[in-house]
């Protein structure tokens with residue numbers, strides 16, 4: 187398994203240097219996150235590999251840092267654009283750190299978002315989905331529909 191990973195990493199660095207030589211880095215004031223993702227995250231593994239699991243924003247930040255360690259070359263603007271793309275399209279919201287605004291963006295009503303945040307402030311972090319669902323007064327059907335986009339840690 188180790189050897190496979192090593193061979194993969196080697197293959198990557200070769201393809202990356204070819205990329206660099208062809209001068210493909212374009213001025214990037216307005217980078218499209220999806221394009222940058224498709225270009226930058228498909229050289230060492232498929233983009234499917236990058237999308238196996240949705241993550242929180244901090245989770246994706248960690249992945250990008252890890253990929254830079256693996257040898258990915260990302261300009262700051264690209265890295266930011268990719269982060270927004272991944273957070274919006276393959277993101278999870280950590281209900282233990284989210285503010286009311288984040289919860290509304292997730293799809294919870296303003297009233298429920300406020301209820302959830304004040305309940306958490308009073309009772310501490312939610313252990314799991316059942317705990318979140320147990321907040322008195324919240325619309326559980328709506329929460330159930332959002333279940334796959336909710337996380338309890340980063």
Ligand code: HEC
Nearest residue numbers: 195198226227229230231235236237249253256257258268
């Ligand atoms: C220079 C090579 C390289 C580039 C470019 C690269 N990766 Fe990776 N990536 C790796 C290696 C090596 C692994 C570990 C082997 C594997 O799991 O396939 C990996 C694994 C991953 C994983 C799985 C991590 C896990 O914990 O399971 C994700 C997610 C990922 N990459 C996302 C990305 C994203 C997003 C980008 C674009 C910003 C990217 N990768 C670009 C080399 C790269």
